[in-house]
Amino acid sequence: xxxxxxxxxxxLPAAFRQYECGSCPLSTLKFFRPVSDEQAAxxxxxxxxEALFAxxxxxxxxxxxxxxxxxxxxxxxxxxKVLSDGRRxxxxxxxxxxxxxxxxxxFGEAEHSLEALTEMRVCVFDRExxxxxxxxxxxxxxxxxxxxARELQVxxxxxxxxxxxxxxxxTAHLLLDLFRRGCQRGLTExxxxxxxxxxxxxxxxxxxxxxxxxxxxxxxxxxxxxxxxSRDFHLLDEPRLAEIARWEEGDEEEGxxxxx
Amino acid sequence: xxxxxxxxxxxLPAAFRQYECGSCPLSTLKFFRPVSDEQAAxxxxxxxxEALFAxxxxxxxxxxxxxxxxxxxxxxxxxxKVLSDGRRxxxxxxxxxxxxxxxxxxFGEAEHSLEALTEMRVCVFDRExxxxxxxxxxxxxxxxxxxxARELQVxxxxxxxxxxxxxxxxTAHLLLDLFRRGCQRGLTExxxxxxxxxxxxxxxxxxxxxxxxxxxxxxxxxxxxxxxxSRDFHLLDEPRLAEIARWEEGDEEEGxxxxx
DNA sequence: CGCGACTTTGAGGAATTTCAATAGGCGTGG
DNA sequence: CCACGCCTATTGAAATTCCTCAAAGTCGCG
Numbered sequence: 293x294x295x296x297x298x299x300x301x302x303x304l305p306a307a308f309r310q311y312e313c314g315s316c317p318l319s320t321l322k323f324f325r326p327v328s329d330e331q332a333a334x335x336x337x338x339x340x341x342e343a344l345f346a347x348x349x350x351x352x353x354x355x356x357x358x359x360x361x362x363x364x365x366x367x368x369x370x371x372x373k374v375l376s377d378g379r380r381x382x383x384x385x386x387x388x389x390x391x392x393x394x395x396x397x398x399f400g401e402a403e404h405s406l407e408a409l410t411e412m413r414v415c416v417f418d419r420e421x422x423x424x425x426x427x428x429x430x431x432x433x434x435x436x437x438x439x440x441a442r443e444l445q446v447x448x449x450x451x452x453x454x455x456x457x458x459x460x461x462x463t464a465h466l467l468l469d470l471f472r473r474g475c476q477r478g479l480t481e482x483x484x485x486x487x488x489x490x491x492x493x494x495x496x497x498x499x500x501x502x503x504x505x506x507x508x509x510x511x512x513x514x515x516x517x518x519x520x521x522s523r524d525f526h527l528l529d530e531p532r533l534a535e536i537a538r539w540e541e542g543d544e545e546e547g548x549x550x551x552x
Numbered sequence: 553x554x555x556x557x558x559x560x561x562x563x564l565p566a567a568f569r570q571y572e573c574g575s576c577p578l579s580t581l582k583f584f585r586p587v588s589d590e591q592a593a594x595x596x597x598x599x600x601x602e603a604l605f606a607x608x609x610x611x612x613x614x615x616x617x618x619x620x621x622x623x624x625x626x627x628x629x630x631x632x633k634v635l636s637d638g639r640r641x642x643x644x645x646x647x648x649x650x651x652x653x654x655x656x657x658x659f660g661e662a663e664h665s666l667e668a669l670t671e672m673r674v675c676v677f678d679r680e681x682x683x684x685x686x687x688x689x690x691x692x693x694x695x696x697x698x699x700x701a702r703e704l705q706v707x708x709x710x711x712x713x714x715x716x717x718x719x720x721x722x723t724a725h726l727l728l729d730l731f732r733r734g735c736q737r738g739l740t741e742x743x744x745x746x747x748x749x750x751x752x753x754x755x756x757x758x759x760x761x762x763x764x765x766x767x768x769x770x771x772x773x774x775x776x777x778x779x780x781x782s783r784d785f786h787l788l789d790e791p792r793l794a795e796i797a798r799w800e801e802g803d804e805e806e807g808x809x810x811x812x
Numbered sequence: 813c814g815c816g817a818c819t820t821t822g823a824g825g826a827a828t829t830t831c832a833a834t835a836g837g838c839g840t841g842g
Numbered sequence: 843c844c845a846c847g848c849c850t851a852t853t854g855a856a857a858t859t860c861c862t863c864a865a866a867g868t869c870g871c872g
């Protein structure tokens with residue numbers, strides 16, 4: 293968990309292993325759609341390998357060139373941008389099954405940073421050969437657009453939260469979202485989610501100060517809807533949390549993308 | 553400007569005309585990339601026609617089914633979502649050249665509303681035949697993913713603004729963004745942009761109250777960087793506005809998508 | 813034990829919202 | 843042409859929310 297360098301240089305990532313897509317840890321999750329052998333074989337051609345990053349590693353640095361696309365296999369990460377005066381906004385939390393790299397400009401300049409929150413295993417694809425997908429496998433190209441489109445919806449939802457919900461609602465909404473996504477990815481166990489997210493992370497994602505984030509979390513715990521202990525998020529009253537969050541129908545993630 | 557119904561029913565839109573893509577008003581803008589005749593011909597196959605909406609028309613209603621995709625040809629619109637208690641968040645302002653509909657779920661349920669701010673002409677494509685694009689024209693499929701990816705970047709930037717910038721910065725940032733986009737689309741004339749946006753719209757986009765939006769705009773005018781008169785936005789000091797907005801390199805829209 | 817990273821608390825102050833009321837602009841009907 | 847209604851913009855003041863500052867407290871780990 294700590295032998296990897298804090299900052300991983302470009303080029304080949306820290307560690308490599310070659311798994312077959314068929315035995316990909318994501319393939320067992322009911323949240324994802326199974327894929328045909330031939331589709332898996334096709335995707336395999338673009339896979340450069342797998343990389344393992346230590347907790348805290350900076351996988352992608354805003355403004356730097358990146359020739360990789362990733363699918364997260366294990367672990368949590370954050371996607372973020374910082375203003376030149378240092379203020380940081382976390383764009384979203386990244387979990388197993390999330391695909392990363394579309395947001396990057398065509399020229400390969402990352403427009404955001406990506407940091408590992410826990411040890412993180414990713415499947416690495418070659419950006420240079422991205423174009424070949426469209427040339428050779430229309431279905432997968434379609435799928436990619438679809439993935440991007442869903443990502444758009446997710447960001448729309450964040451924008452609504454940041455713009456319209458107050459501190460309590462916003463915090464509740466984020467927590468519920470994380471919990472439900474964690475659930476989909478098979479990370480929860482009877483109401484508990486291992487939670488490698490600090491209050492500072494939450495603050496940076498919610499656009500709130502650390503102090504106010506703390507007080508808001510405290511309030512949610514006093515209300516008895518959640519319990520946040522060291523790195524463990526216990527959801528006590530999901531309906532109530534959804535109520536507080538002003539959760540909307542459309543905020544639900546409608547799943548079923550292929551697991552590649 | 554007023555003979556069209558306030559609320560346009562599904563099915564065939566209000567008015568139809570058939571232009572050739574070659575004479576599309578967007579094709580003359582240097583902001584967009586020219587397309588080959590064959591590509592234009594291909595796109596033409598999916599074009600259902602053009603529709604003209606009156607100012608104020610609701611083109612897409614959140615939660616309703618939509619079997620269309622649009623490219624905006626003329627006019628301004630807003631893409632928005634509302635919470636069940638009525639709070640509205642404007643997700644972004646749409647202008648000529650913007651492509652709309654990717655954000656919609658595959659099942660065709662619109663996850664946002666789209667409202668015409670001015671009279672608005674759009675090019676209508678058939679969502680049902682969306683898949684064919686990937687099957688028959690890889691290049692265009694690639695382009696679509698690319699468009700979605702850029703949209704992702706734009707939303708990321710909004711999230712940073714909403715989360716990290718204060719009222720003054722945020723307002724300045726939005727105004728500058730609108731002005732520059734208007735410029736790209738050829739809507740400006742020596743520093744002036746026709747501006748069909750009310751303070752309530754700005755407030756709903758910025759996640760601020762109407763009153764505070766008003767005071768913030770007033771302040772920007774007292775600083776002498778902008779001038780906002782009835783439906784006319786005059787940018788007096790662009791560098792200063794960018795400075796106030798804490799505008800970042802990456803906030804620039806890197807253009808050159810095909811104009812279709 | 814002591815350091816470092818994270819969490820918690822109190823208090824004053826700044827930013828923002830809400831409430832309430834007024835003013836301006838524009839189109840319609842009288 | 844004027845009055846009226848409606849939408850939009852403006853303003854002042856009180857109420858809240860949220861932020862900043864400062865200081866302690868907790869926890870894991872070497």
